[in-house]
Amino acid sequence: MENYNQTSTNFILLGLFPTSSLGFFLFALTVPTFLMALTGNLSMVLLILLDAQLHTPMYFLLSQLSLMDLIYICTTVPKMASGFLFGNKSISFIGCGVQCFFFATLAGSEGLLLMSMSYDRYMAICFPLHYPIYMSRRVCVLMILGSWVLGAVNSCAHTVYVLQIPYCRSRAIDHFFCDIPAMLTLACGDTWLYEYIVFFSTFIFVLFPFIVILGSYGKVLLAVYHMRSREGRKKGYSTCSAHLTVVTFYYVPFAYTYLRPKSLRSPAEDKLVAVFYTILTPVLNPVIYSLRNKEVLGALRRVAGKFCCKAM
Numbered sequence: 001m002e003n004y005n006q007t008s009t010n011f012i013l014l015g016l017f018p019t020s021s022l023g024f025f026l027f028a029l030t031v032p033t034f035l036m037a038l039t040g041n042l043s044m045v046l047l048i049l050l051d052a053q054l055h056t057p058m059y060f061l062l063s064q065l066s067l068m069d070l071i072y073i074c075t076t077v078p079k080m081a082s083g084f085l086f087g088n089k090s091i092s093f094i095g096c097g098v099q100c101f102f103f104a105t106l107a108g109s110e111g112l113l114l115m116s117m118s119y120d121r122y123m124a125i126c127f128p129l130h131y132p133i134y135m136s137r138r139v140c141v142l143m144i145l146g147s148w149v150l151g152a153v154n155s156c157a158h159t160v161y162v163l164q165i166p167y168c169r170s171r172a173i174d175h176f177f178c179d180i181p182a183m184l185t186l187a188c189g190d191t192w193l194y195e196y197i198v199f200f201s202t203f204i205f206v207l208f209p210f211i212v213i214l215g216s217y218g219k220v221l222l223a224v225y226h227m228r229s230r231e232g233r234k235k236g237y238s239t240c241s242a243h244l245t246v247v248t249f250y251y252v253p254f255a256y257t258y259l260r261p262k263s264l265r266s267p268a269e270d271k272l273v274a275v276f277y278t279i280l281t282p283v284l285n286p287v288i289y290s291l292r293n294k295e296v297l298g299a300l301r302r303v304a305g306k307f308c309c310k311a312m
Helices: 021-050 057-086 093-126 137-164 180-184 192-225 230-258 267-291 294-311
Strands: 010-013 090-092
Touching (some): 010 057, 010 093, 021 057, 021 294, 057 137, 057 267, 093 137, 093 180, 093 230, 137 192, 180 192, 180 267, 230 267, 267 294
Antiparallel strands (some): 010 090
């Protein structure tokens, strides 16, 4: 292991995969997963932008989710891949801070956005007559801006803290990105007070939205159960199951990682769990929301038809 003394300005990311045949095999699985996430999320953003029939609050929120996932996976995976392939595991002090900022911003913003998406479905299914009022374009824009701004403010506070604390041990971060809890293990002083702040932030941006989503979808499922239309019930159950799948894959690993005390944390376990919310969730979102959605598939055919006509 390469060590960095306290005068070094760089950190070193130990990475996700071991330098063995197993590591190369796992890395070979990660590359197509990363490309699928890029293609899927970029396609969702462009499709919702180009098709007028998808210009509704639900799909406007979904386009922001895809945009967040697109930036999210690009924040961690390229650096991890570079370190594994070329052995370039060093990351500058400022580079680590930038990665911390974007990761924390997108993590917090996506947590709030998923809660907004559950509210949208709650109003659409439980109060369909009032839906245009409670989910107007203005409300939708405020939800999106609020998610981005609150996520950025929270991230800025955490990033400033981890960049100004003294590091007097090895500068080797036992993770594949600059994860704040992993960086705290390298600090000189006692960080117990800040660990409580991390716990509080996790509650606000992860646990609280998760509780709200479960509560809202409990009411949604009850409303769907009482629907007279069989097609309406089928569509309602499909929407709920799709959103709850994404929510579970995102919130549960986050909560498991960041709500545990430092004494119970394991670097190897933290890296494995982080794969769920940094790599798997971004690739699952476009798959779940497109392949199981007739409106998205219809929009894809319309947009593809337009481009084919122009090409001819």
